[in-house]
Amino acid sequence: MTEPTKTKNLDQHGAPALPWSRARDLLATQTPKEDLTFFVGTVRPDGRPHAAGVGAIWVDDALYFVSGDGTRRARNLAANPACSVSVRLKGLDLTLEGEAERISDPATLERVAAVYREGGWTATVYEGGFNATFMAPSAGPAPWFLYRLVPARAIGVACAEPYGASRWDFTP
Template identity: 80%
Template sequence: MTEPTATQNLDRSGSAALPWSRARDLLATQTPKEDLTFFVGTVRPDGRPHAAGVGAIWVDDTLYFVSGPGTRRARNLAANPACSVSVRLRGLDLTMEGEAHRVAEPEVLERVAAVYREGGWPATVEDGGFNAPFMAASAGPAPWHLYRLTLHRAVGVATAEPHGAARWDFSR
């Protein structure tokens, strides 16, 4: 289980620090069943930022997302795996920072594809990635690559009671 090694209270109004369990539990219950938009931020080779929406899910205490191999984000991650992933969950805005690496292990691909199917995306494993009858037009042709985010840090800001804000650091 991914647990933070340190928590810092970022709330300036007196609320207690948010527990990581709040963010983790929301990720576990809201993905892939709810219509959430995740944004991955990467760095281009020339240092300029790049952000793009992705289909992401939380499986077995890990965030995974999909990208076409020819997309700007996939090319950026191949050169520099450092990235951020942001999402607005029910009652919590969350940004996660870490490194994303492509997943090629068949058993992980099968497990994650099964969870995507539970959420309504009929993903199948093919040629070390995913295939499905539909995908974002910007993803390019299948197979689409799966990436695993290794968390280094996350920041959460509550938008519902109990309010608060926290930064969670994870050991590397």
């Protein structure tokens, strides 16, 4: 994914559509070094929603996050990979929508672990996932598995100048 296939201006006050580059550049520069909390929304097997905070990072035009194998989030994604991830970046509230894919490729795990370490999380590749000196208490024991969300759609609402609101679609 490089550029959206379609942009829709959602602003109702006359501001122009926001460029995707604004959201993409904020993700690239603020993760993993800023103190950001991302929220992953998934769907339970009975259709009820579930949301949980995660540490996520933007690497090579995709959003990565981890989950313990026994968590509600991981069980939901195993049954239905559709999810959303929301975050407040500096000047932009952003929601990404798409399908999360569990990643086990050693080269990708190493690359993403290195980026996590740049931000201070001591991730190392371990048994097809990650291990570290710290993980959320609710995550269960390592390994913590890596998921990649390549957005199919994103929605951004600017809370700093230049203001505006846009939806970006990345599928044909």
